[in-house]
Amino acid sequence: MDKVKQFSYRFRSNMARFMYGRCGFDDMARFLNLVAIILLVINMFLNNRIIYIMFLLTYGYTLFRVFSKNIAKRYSENQKFLQLMKRPKSMSKLIQMQWRDRKTSRYYVCKECRQHIRVPKGKGRIEITCPNCKNKFIKTT
Ligand SMILES: [Zn+2]
Numbered sequence: 183m184d185k186v187k188q189f190s191y192r193f194r195s196n197m198a199r200f201m202y203g204r205c206g207f208d209d210m211a212r213f214l215n216l217v218a219i220i221l222l223v224i225n226m227f228l229n230n231r232i233i234y235i236m237f238l239l240t241y242g243y244t245l246f247r248v249f250s251k252n253i254a255k256r257y258s259e260n261q262k263f264l265q266l267m268k269r270p271k272s273m274s275k276l277i278q279m280q281w282r283d284r285k286t287s288r289y290y291v292c293k294e295c296r297q298h299i300r301v302p303k304g305k306g307r308i309e310i311t312c313p314n315c316k317n318k319f320i321k322t323t
Pocket of ligand 1: 292295312314317
Protein backbone atom coordinates (compact mmCIF):
# COMPACT_ATOMS: atom_id res chain seq x y z
CA MET A 183 0.00 0.00 0.00
CA ASP A 184 1.37 3.44 -0.89
CA LYS A 185 1.68 6.28 1.58
CA VAL A 186 -1.38 8.23 0.45
CA LYS A 187 -3.67 5.21 0.66
CA GLN A 188 -2.25 4.31 4.04
CA PHE A 189 -2.83 7.83 5.31
CA SER A 190 -6.39 7.99 4.04
CA TYR A 191 -7.15 4.58 5.52
CA ARG A 192 -5.75 5.63 8.89
CA PHE A 193 -7.60 8.93 8.73
CA ARG A 194 -10.90 7.20 8.01
CA SER A 195 -10.55 4.63 10.76
CA ASN A 196 -9.52 7.31 13.25
CA MET A 197 -12.50 9.40 12.19
CA ALA A 198 -14.83 6.41 12.60
CA ARG A 199 -13.43 5.77 16.07
CA PHE A 200 -13.83 9.45 16.94
CA MET A 201 -17.43 9.53 15.70
CA TYR A 202 -18.37 6.33 17.52
CA GLY A 203 -21.10 7.06 20.07
CA ARG A 204 -21.61 10.55 18.71
CA CYS A 205 -24.71 11.98 17.12
CA GLY A 206 -23.40 12.63 13.58
CA PHE A 207 -25.26 14.46 10.84
CA ASP A 208 -28.98 14.10 11.46
CA ASP A 209 -31.72 16.03 9.61
CA MET A 210 -31.49 19.00 11.95
CA ALA A 211 -27.69 19.22 11.64
CA ARG A 212 -27.94 19.01 7.84
CA PHE A 213 -30.54 21.79 7.81
CA LEU A 214 -28.48 23.98 10.17
CA ASN A 215 -25.37 23.33 8.09
CA LEU A 216 -27.23 24.56 5.01
CA VAL A 217 -28.44 27.66 6.88
CA ALA A 218 -24.84 28.33 8.00
CA ILE A 219 -23.56 28.07 4.41
CA ILE A 220 -26.30 30.41 3.17
CA LEU A 221 -25.43 32.92 5.90
CA LEU A 222 -21.76 32.68 4.95
CA VAL A 223 -22.53 33.32 1.27
CA ILE A 224 -24.81 36.27 2.13
CA ASN A 225 -22.06 37.65 4.33
CA MET A 226 -19.57 37.48 1.45
CA PHE A 227 -21.65 40.18 -0.27
CA LEU A 228 -22.83 42.22 2.71
CA ASN A 229 -19.89 41.83 5.09
CA ASN A 230 -22.22 42.39 7.99
CA ARG A 231 -21.06 41.64 11.54
CA ILE A 232 -24.48 40.49 12.75
CA ILE A 233 -24.80 37.98 9.88
CA TYR A 234 -21.29 36.76 10.63
CA ILE A 235 -22.15 36.21 14.29
CA MET A 236 -25.35 34.39 13.21
CA PHE A 237 -23.18 32.22 10.97
CA LEU A 238 -20.78 31.41 13.83
CA LEU A 239 -23.65 30.55 16.18
CA THR A 240 -25.43 28.37 13.61
CA TYR A 241 -22.24 26.61 12.59
CA GLY A 242 -21.12 26.21 16.18
CA TYR A 243 -24.44 24.66 17.12
CA THR A 244 -24.25 22.35 14.07
CA LEU A 245 -20.84 21.08 15.17
CA PHE A 246 -22.08 20.74 18.74
CA ARG A 247 -24.92 18.50 17.48
CA VAL A 248 -22.71 16.43 15.20
CA PHE A 249 -20.13 15.69 17.91
CA SER A 250 -22.59 15.44 20.79
CA LYS A 251 -22.51 12.25 22.82
CA ASN A 252 -25.97 12.74 24.29
CA ILE A 253 -27.65 10.85 21.46
CA ALA A 254 -31.02 10.42 23.19
CA LYS A 255 -31.44 14.16 23.74
CA ARG A 256 -30.26 15.03 20.19
CA TYR A 257 -32.64 12.38 18.82
CA SER A 258 -35.66 13.88 20.57
CA GLU A 259 -34.65 17.37 19.38
CA ASN A 260 -34.39 16.02 15.84
CA GLN A 261 -37.88 14.49 16.12
CA LYS A 262 -39.26 17.87 17.22
CA PHE A 263 -37.47 19.50 14.31
CA LEU A 264 -39.00 17.03 11.83
CA GLN A 265 -42.45 17.67 13.33
CA LEU A 266 -41.90 21.41 12.92
CA MET A 267 -40.83 21.01 9.29
CA LYS A 268 -43.89 18.94 8.36
CA ARG A 269 -46.16 21.90 7.60
CA PRO A 270 -43.74 23.99 5.52
CA LYS A 271 -42.81 20.81 3.62
CA SER A 272 -46.43 19.93 2.88
CA MET A 273 -47.12 23.58 1.90
CA SER A 274 -44.22 23.63 -0.56
CA LYS A 275 -45.41 20.33 -2.05
CA LEU A 276 -48.91 21.80 -2.44
CA ILE A 277 -47.52 24.88 -4.20
CA GLN A 278 -45.53 22.66 -6.58
CA MET A 279 -48.61 20.57 -7.47
CA GLN A 280 -50.73 23.71 -7.78
CA TRP A 281 -48.26 25.13 -10.31
CA ARG A 282 -47.91 21.86 -12.24
CA ASP A 283 -51.68 21.44 -12.66
CA ARG A 284 -52.56 25.15 -12.81
CA LYS A 285 -54.50 24.80 -16.10
CA THR A 286 -56.67 21.83 -15.15
CA SER A 287 -57.10 21.65 -11.40
CA ARG A 288 -57.22 23.51 -8.13
CA TYR A 289 -55.98 22.25 -4.81
CA TYR A 290 -57.56 22.82 -1.44
CA VAL A 291 -56.45 21.86 2.03
CA CYS A 292 -59.04 20.28 4.30
CA LYS A 293 -59.30 22.42 7.41
CA GLU A 294 -60.04 19.42 9.61
CA CYS A 295 -57.29 16.98 8.68
CA ARG A 296 -54.90 18.98 6.42
CA GLN A 297 -55.46 16.56 3.54
CA HIS A 298 -54.75 17.96 0.05
CA ILE A 299 -57.79 17.74 -2.22
CA ARG A 300 -57.63 18.20 -5.98
CA VAL A 301 -60.72 19.41 -7.82
CA PRO A 302 -61.15 20.13 -11.57
CA LYS A 303 -61.06 23.79 -12.53
CA GLY A 304 -64.00 25.76 -13.95
CA LYS A 305 -66.92 23.90 -12.32
CA GLY A 306 -68.31 26.94 -10.49
CA ARG A 307 -69.45 26.71 -6.87
CA ILE A 308 -69.23 23.12 -5.70
CA GLU A 309 -69.41 21.26 -2.44
CA ILE A 310 -66.20 19.40 -1.75
CA THR A 311 -66.12 16.38 0.53
CA CYS A 312 -62.77 15.50 2.04
CA PRO A 313 -61.97 11.88 1.08
CA ASN A 314 -60.09 11.41 4.32
CA CYS A 315 -62.39 12.74 7.06
CA LYS A 316 -65.66 13.45 5.10
CA ASN A 317 -65.57 17.10 6.11
CA LYS A 318 -67.66 19.20 3.65
CA PHE A 319 -66.93 22.73 2.41
CA ILE A 320 -68.02 24.91 -0.50
CA LYS A 321 -65.55 26.44 -2.94
CA THR A 322 -65.65 28.17 -6.29
CA THR A 323 -63.30 26.50 -8.75
ZN1 LIG B 1 -60.28 16.13 5.90
